[in-house]
Amino acid sequence: MTEFIPPGTRFIDLPSPFPMKRGGALVGARMAYETWGTQDPAGGNAILILTGLSPDAHARSHDGDPAPGWWDAMIGPGRPIDTDRWFVVCVNSLGSCKGSTGPASTDPETGAVYRLGFPELSIEDGADAAAHVVRALGIGRLACVIGNSMGGMTALSLLARHPGLARAHVNICGAARALPFSIAIRSLQREAIRLDPDWNGGRYDEATYPESGMRMARKLGVITYRSALEWDGRFGRVRLESDRRDDDDPFGLEFEVESYLEGHARRFVRRFDPNCYLYLSRSMDWFDIGDSVDGDTAAGLSALQVERALAIGVQTDILFPLQQQQQIAEGLRAGGVDASFLPLASPQGHDAFLVDIERFGPAVGGFLDAL
Amino acid sequence: MTEFIPPGTRFIDLPSPFPMKRGGALVGARMAYETWGTQDPAGGNAILILTGLSPDAHARSHDGDPAPGWWDAMIGPGRPIDTDRWFVVCVNSLGSCKGSTGPASTDPETGAVYRLGFPELSIEDGADAAAHVVRALGIGRLACVIGNSMGGMTALSLLARHPGLARAHVNICGAARALPFSIAIRSLQREAIRLDPDWNGGRYDEATYPESGMRMARKLGVITYRSALEWDGRFGRVRLESDRRDDDDPFGLEFEVESYLEGHARRFVRRFDPNCYLYLSRSMDWFDIGDSVDGDTAAGLSALQVERALAIGVQTDILFPLQQQQQIAEGLRAGGVDASFLPLASPQGHDAFLVDIERFGPAVGGFLDAL
Structure with a gap:
């Protein structure tokens, strides 16, 4: 859009x-x-x-x-x-x-x-x-x-x-x-976008941007762009300070690594067009x-x-x-x-x-x- | 439920x-x-x-x-x-x-x-x-x-x-x-379930089971349970026969590996309780x-x-x-x-x-x- x-x-x-x-x-x-x-x-x-x-x-x-x-x-x-x-x-x-x-x-x-x-x-x-x-x-x-x-x-x-x-x-x-592993990852990213009701067959606008689908896609991307080895050294099992946690959300962010993914997702959504993402992602599978x-x-x-x-x-x-x-x-x-x-x-x-x-x-x- | x-x-x-x-x-x-x-x-x-x-x-x-x-x-x-x-x-x-x-x-x-x-x-x-x-x-x-x-x-x-x-x-x-990589994967699986409007804070029933969230969670699980090496030998770049594809869906299933994930997801959803999934998944992060x-x-x-x-x-x-x-x-x-x-x-x-x-x-x- x-x-x-x-x-x-x-x-x-x-x-x-x-x-x-x-x-x-x-x-x-x-x-x-x-x-x-x-x-x-x-x-x-x-x-x-x-x-x-x-x-x-x-x-x-x-x-x-x-x-x-x-x-x-x-x-x-x-x-x-x-x-x-x-x-x-x-x-x-x-x-x-x-x-x-x-x-x-x-x-x-x-x-x-x-x-x-x-x-x-x-x-x-x-x-x-x-x-x-x-x-x-x-x-x-x-x-x-x-x-x-x-x-x-x-x-x-x-x-x-x-x-x-x-x-x-x-x-x-x-x-x-x-390769099929990468195809599977990208297929799942595209599915997350397409499952977001706001994607609406590609007919979203600024007000109805498919934000949760794009967040999921980006988080999965970041997970596969980095490595377990790096994250173990970088985040380990460090937890967020209590003032950065939402105590009313029993499944909310708790570990630093979750906050890192959240930050990446926030910086990405509304900075990339979801339909363009789908097209470019699929082009890689085909290659x-x-x-x-x-x-x-x-x-x-x-x-x-x-x-x-x-x-x-x-x-x-x-x-x-x-x-x-x-x-x-x-x-x-x-x-x-x-x-x-x-x-x-x-x-x-x-x-x-x-x-x-x-x-x-x-x-x-x-x-x-x-x- | x-x-x-x-x-x-x-x-x-x-x-x-x-x-x-x-x-x-x-x-x-x-x-x-x-x-x-x-x-x-x-x-x-x-x-x-x-x-x-x-x-x-x-x-x-x-x-x-x-x-x-x-x-x-x-x-x-x-x-x-x-x-x-x-x-x-x-x-x-x-x-x-x-x-x-x-x-x-x-x-x-x-x-x-x-x-x-x-x-x-x-x-x-x-x-x-x-x-x-x-x-x-x-x-x-x-x-x-x-x-x-x-x-x-x-x-x-x-x-x-x-x-x-x-x-x-x-x-x-x-x-x-x-470790943080596994925490990140599980956190994303839980987010997929929680983002499904049918999850509804855990108050779903048979008619409103959060199927798309559970499908996403399961597919991501299967991706991380197997390996790129295995899938390359098993699926390669083999495509689905045209009668197994939906030509009206431009981003629908195309490769065998996507169909494999879809099959796994179908066999899992409605066979596992989403709230139980959230609780067990989180217990691993904490350990x-x-x-x-x-x-x-x-x-x-x-x-x-x-x-x-x-x-x-x-x-x-x-x-x-x-x-x-x-x-x-x-x-x-x-x-x-x-x-x-x-x-x-x-x-x-x-x-x-x-x-x-x-x-x-x-x-x-x-x-x-x-x-």
Whole structure:
């Protein structure tokens, strides 16, 4: 229903109509993006960042928007993704509500918000839209495409559908296909939203936002983004002070970890559009890089053309487990790519790439420095 | 609201009043139990089985109830828990809805169902109630107390509060205290039930059973009871045949794994009382064997008195992770117990003890044979 667009966002129109993989087309659609650093006249120093489900394009602060970005520690002068050398582009995913066209946008053909009238969204559509942004910025060939989580899927799809568009690739906690455990988690998140009477088949508004469904979805997300190991050290069995508890609610918050989840849920609901969440979530379930080769994931990976690649995983990640990044590296290698697999011992689970800069900084920075 | 009592269930009255750890007392309460095998005149061949959250006392078929039990493969003549040698007792947990008194039972003092008027339930209350059953059956000392999952907590509490009542102990996928990841999962399950408008503060009836909340809770349970590894081999990315899909529901079931969860949820809802679920779930969050020694879990474990113990864990268990069974074995050893830790490579996660009889049979049977 509502879009949430950072103030420094810029836009590039998609070709109109923009055909969608599973049918239908978008008319008058656009992509939101932000950039850092300076583009070489030759255009060889560009890096594209593709995000997970929820982030916007504001990966780092800049003159147009001094607010901290979601990957500030990784991007900037002298940082692992060094903007003294690289021209860094981050796009908001197609189908999101942070500036790129999605289910919360207005359909120019009807004048009404798309809602569930938005065409079925696939990872491949997001890859095509991102590739259009790259070309529209005058970038003939990316030095590297970096994809985190869902963005790791999008990056693989971009390599498959736009051969030659990137010289190198870093896949961070991504996957070549969705596994049933992750599908189950996402299916349950979507069910929580759909069960909320306020969702109302996607026809909510500000006053009837499906808040409890989105809270449940977000809490389940946060549980699967982190790890038991981290939480044991961080929260243990610490209880809330009595003034932070509701004594009239016999099943109310009692432990710090419950309060932590509650805080995450509060910061998320009404900051993300529920229909966009459903569309993006489902697009991940559908993804398999082997789709175009009879569901042979390894064959799909070995057909990808890049010179060098790095697949980074985290030992405590239960949502995109380590074996998935290993599969990516091995599949690329089978196709002749100089690809490495780097398992990290971060305790923070799937979200480690956002917080364990001590491990991810050298891993990503080292790879880029050697390009 | 409703109790679900297997036909062959027997009952033992608890002392009345039966004091509860966190305050209040039960009047006219009873415990449901079933037995297999023959009790030695000397009473030295008794084994007590304490269950996870949802099972009833019907662990195995018998003349009074030929229906298969939930642990048929483990119990019986010549089976790992060999009823030719052992007199096996399984109790339904206090607070459950399968025969033992709980929130779905009628409060004899008011003539109405307890609902949220049931006193706060702790694991310790369940241990005291189980110990009463043991003594009421004329068992001076158990040969062994076996606890699975939540029952592993109850067993540790029984050892702490009733020293000398058991000679040996097998802890299966149990824990000496609840960890924040598991607390978070259970908190979310309880929230799903409480958010269902039909829960209505615990005042539902048959017509208004909080079905969607219980479905969500059960699905989340099943996700955390199994493992990503198992599901990848079992379901992969297999989709439902089109005749099993609802084409009018754009976010309906599509993958086999979603249908599997749906089936589990359907079999569970209306077969378990939601208020009982809330009480038992919360009792696990509260449990820490170190509570009586200033929250020092290791000290709580080392104070336990048994001769021999075995703590079995599963590498793919995310709900009661392996480290927790290791902690139990190490804590018991520190107190002088001959205790072993046995990590198993079962792919089925927390539920492995119910299905991976190939691994669990020899592990439990071998320990019991040597007693």
